[in-house]
Amino acid sequence: MIKPPAVRKSVWRYSFWVCAVGILVMSLAPISTPMPTTGWDKSNHTLAFAVLALLGRWAWPGRTAVVLSALLAYGGLIELLQSFTPDRFAEATDVLADAVGLLLGAGFAFLLERWRPARKGAQ
Template identity: 55%
Template sequence: MNLRLTAFGGWKPLFWAALLGILALSLLPSATPLPTTGWDKTNHLLGFGVLAALARFAYPGPAWPRLLGLLAYGALIEILQSMTPDRSAEWADLFADSLGIAIGWCVAWVATIGLQRRA
């Protein structure tokens, strides 16, 4: 990974803040006004895209444990939502999470390659 990206020490705190923030927003009662894109699936895609990019920068190493961990996190959120009175679990949400993970990972990879070429 590019030295410029790994030299920034804030990736791990940003990752954990985003992880906890997404969990909190996902479990709030649906009557609570939340920041939104206007379409639920886009919220999932963007949220998990950010998580994937942050995971790539924060934790170097093999990709699969991080990617599968994020997908498991999305599944956990859906399970927890099914246990709340105001939320429901949807397979489409998990699919949007997985698309976001793939896109976020690729964007972070392209950013890394771009910085390596400039160095």
């Protein structure tokens, strides 16, 4: 198995949890709250879950399927929680955007892991 960039797993796990909590807070905050955005709701979901997938893959190497499955359930939980807020609403297409982000993030992590050793050996 190819290892993620040389940083302690605890750093990746801390980063993962900070991002996961930040995404939850931004997802449940009132729409009137100023937040960073890509300009399109679905790309916000895709980007957020791509970052979580990348961090999750590096925080728990060898458990990618479990991490991605848990993150997809997390996306569903966020949508469920949004349905209980006064100015947010649940959308199935948001979970689809989350899934696309998970695949992109895990794929990008895989490519970075493959590229890093080849580059290191070339120097």
